[in-house]
Amino acid sequence: MSIVSSDSKxxxxxxxxITLDQVRHVAKxxxxxxxxxxxxxxxxxxxxxxxxxxxxxxxxxxSVPPTSHAVPMQAPLRADVxxxxxxxxxxxxxxxxxxxxxxxxxxxxDGES
Amino acid sequence: MSHAxxxxxxxxxxxxxxxxxxxxxxxxxxxxxxxxxxxxxxxDRIAHLDGDVGAFLHVDGEGALAQAASVDRLSPSExxxxxxxxxxxxxxxxxxxxxxxxxxxxxxxxxxxxxxDAHVVELLRAAGAxxxxxxNMDEFAMGSSNENSAFWPVKNPWDRTRAPGGSSGGSAAxxxxxxxxxxxxxxxxxxxxxxxxxxxxxxxxxxxxxxxRYGLIAFASSLDQIxxxxxxxxxxxxxxxxxxxxxxxxxxxxxxxVPDYEAECGKPLTxxxxxxxxxxxxxxxxxxxQQALLAALDVYRALxxxxxxxxxxxxxxxxxxxxxxxxxxxxxxxxxxxxxxxxLRVNGADLAETYGRTRAxxxxxxxxxxxxxxxxxxxxxxxxxxxxxxxxARTLIARDYDTAFERCDAVLTPTSxxxxxxxxxxxSDPLAMxxxxxxxxxxxxxxxxxxSVPCGFSPDGLPIGFQLVTRAFDEQGLVxxxxxxxxxxxxxxxxxxxPPKVKG
Numbered sequence: 001m002s003i004v005s006s007d008s009k010x011x012x013x014x015x016x017x018i019t020l021d022q023v024r025h026v027a028k029x030x031x032x033x034x035x036x037x038x039x040x041x042x043x044x045x046x047x048x049x050x051x052x053x054x055x056x057x058x059x060x061x062x063s064v065p066p067t068s069h070a071v072p073m074q075a076p077l078r079a080d081v082x083x084x085x086x087x088x089x090x091x092x093x094x095x096x097x098x099x100x101x102x103x104x105x106x107x108x109x110d111g112e113s
Numbered sequence: 114m115s116h117a118x119x120x121x122x123x124x125x126x127x128x129x130x131x132x133x134x135x136x137x138x139x140x141x142x143x144x145x146x147x148x149x150x151x152x153x154x155x156x157d158r159i160a161h162l163d164g165d166v167g168a169f170l171h172v173d174g175e176g177a178l179a180q181a182a183s184v185d186r187l188s189p190s191e192x193x194x195x196x197x198x199x200x201x202x203x204x205x206x207x208x209x210x211x212x213x214x215x216x217x218x219x220x221x222x223x224x225x226x227x228x229x230d231a232h233v234v235e236l237l238r239a240a241g242a243x244x245x246x247x248x249n250m251d252e253f254a255m256g257s258s259n260e261n262s263a264f265w266p267v268k269n270p271w272d273r274t275r276a277p278g279g280s281s282g283g284s285a286a287x288x289x290x291x292x293x294x295x296x297x298x299x300x301x302x303x304x305x306x307x308x309x310x311x312x313x314x315x316x317x318x319x320x321x322x323x324x325x326r327y328g329l330i331a332f333a334s335s336l337d338q339i340x341x342x343x344x345x346x347x348x349x350x351x352x353x354x355x356x357x358x359x360x361x362x363x364x365x366x367x368x369x370x371v372p373d374y375e376a377e378c379g380k381p382l383t384x385x386x387x388x389x390x391x392x393x394x395x396x397x398x399x400x401x402x403q404q405a406l407l408a409a410l411d412v413y414r415a416l417x418x419x420x421x422x423x424x425x426x427x428x429x430x431x432x433x434x435x436x437x438x439x440x441x442x443x444x445x446x447x448x449x450x451x452x453x454x455x456x457l458r459v460n461g462a463d464l465a466e467t468y469g470r471t472r473a474x475x476x477x478x479x480x481x482x483x484x485x486x487x488x489x490x491x492x493x494x495x496x497x498x499x500x501x502x503x504x505x506a507r508t509l510i511a512r513d514y515d516t517a518f519e520r521c522d523a524v525l526t527p528t529s530x531x532x533x534x535x536x537x538x539x540x541s542d543p544l545a546m547x548x549x550x551x552x553x554x555x556x557x558x559x560x561x562x563x564x565s566v567p568c569g570f571s572p573d574g575l576p577i578g579f580q581l582v583t584r585a586f587d588e589q590g591l592v593x594x595x596x597x598x599x600x601x602x603x604x605x606x607x608x609x610x611x612p613p614k615v616k617g
Binding site: 069 | 225226227228229320321322335361364365367427430432433434436437444448451452453454455456457458460461463464465466467468469470472473476481482484485486488489492499501502503504505506507508509511543544547548558559560561585
């Protein structure tokens with residue numbers, strides 16, 4: 001398949017036919033706890049969409065530069081001055097859990113997989 | 114209901130809701146019309162008639178009345194300085210509004226109240242607008258039918274069995290049904306233009322960089338732009354003039370003077386060159402749409418324009434290109450919705466499980482699909498094959514326009530290959546839904562300004578729109594051509610019959 005380079009990681013010929021294991025892996029990367037039913041639906045739909053996307057393989061783009069922003073622009077600089085931020089209380093008001101003037105989050109040190 | 118409220122000299126509620134942006138602002142500025150009574154007329158209308166349309170997720174009656182009353186208290190000379198004095202406007206629910214819910218029609222942001230206003234919201238307030246509330250949309254602006262709202266789908270005011278288009282369907286429907294004189298939406302791949310066409314209203318997507326996105330909840334940052342809906346191009350141009358301009362809080366916002374867009378209205382079109390893409394009037398385009406566009410070309414010819422054939426040979430790759438780039442950017446932007454600082458949190462046994470469950474329960478199917486697609490396209494081994502390849506295809510799509518604009522001032526295509534489709538018709542086939550974006554995606558990828566202009570009705574009475582695309586930052590040309598057509602054709606400004614009252 002011309003659309004994918006030969007050094008693609010998973011050992012499959014066709015990158016547009018995504019396997020259930022790959023869907024599971026991508027869901028993990030995306031931090032989405034999908035059910036088995038959702039994973040299967042996703043495999044089927046992503047395969048169809050990727051099948052269409054494969055049409056880009058026909059394009060010769062070897063000498064074409066990529067476009068990340070359509071309108072050319074330079075990263076602007078701003079004056080390095082102190083500005084007020086939003087009040088802490090207003091920002092914390094939207095949080096699901098707070099403690100001692102901070103966002104309260106689940107334990108990260110020995111719980112992260 | 115409301116007639117007792119309408120005490121202003123010479124204007125009944127029916128008159129007020131039928132007025133456009135420019136007329137309303139003029140009457141409020143002169144004191145002929147009270148902003149407060151105008152706000153009440155629109156709020157009453159929403160309360161009685163939006164039940165079976167579903168355009169609004171949140172109506173801010175109190176805030177709208179307070180803002181309107183403050184405009185009435187100004188001196189006549191102060192009011193005359195407000196280009197949107199007392200004009201009732203609806204906002205898509207992905208624009209942050211201080212103290213008002215902003216949900217992106219997603220469960221993950223249900224109940225979220227931002228602590229600040231988006232730049233465009235600040236500008237509308239400063240221009241004297243009455244902000245009526247927040248409109249329904251496809252979740253996180255991902256969709257072309259509004260059926261991806263986590264709350265309820267919007268119905269097309271012209272036929273409530275049909276989709277209003279998306280993702281800014283609530284804003285388009287609210288404008289068409291005269292629940293608001295105008296509205297703002299956001300357009301990433303057609304989300305202002307396509308619902309504009311489906312709902313028969315004027316819709317403008319400005320050039321990338323023309324309008325600050327500060328406070329617009331990001332979907333695909335290299336594509337997102339904010340744009341206005343109104344029932345005529347002249348009214349939309351008034352809004353565009355208010356929201357355009359530099360804002361240092363959006364690094365892509367350009368430093369460039371804002372011209373007088375409204376001054377383009379009524380100018381002759383003699384000698385302007387319209388580029389016609391023949392393939393865009395052929396196979397795959399509904400016959401009624403083809404006929405309406407051919408008739409529109411006749412109108413332009415009669416107005417003294419020259420029609421020239423142009424080609425966009427790479428536009429056929431726009432769907433593949435867009436559906437790699439936009440999901441890739443969305444998967445990155447939506448990583449911030451992790452249940453820690455705002456929005457929904459669903460606790461799990463550890464942090465990773467909390468993330469996974471929060472996002473699985475908070476996001477709907479289309480948002481999950483795009484996050485998955487984008488994560489895949491950006492993952493190791495696929496980045497060059499998918500994402501970089503799409504960025505290169507994007508260059509070719511943009512170059513096609515450079516070539517076309519050597520021969521013409523604007524490119525004309527349909528906005529959508531079909532009129533509004535039935536609710537539920539395409540929900541089971543995401544790819545079919547994506548493929549219908551074929552005409553709106555190329556100018557988005559090229560960053561160009563584009564407009565949808567109402568140009569007729571199908572035999573079933575459904576609105577048809579054509580799309581105009583001009584050179585970067587030539588919104589003036591867009592307004593001039595769209596307005597000139599509207600004046601000659603008479604299709605703009607039409608309204609559907611009112612939906613049934615939901616309560617008396």
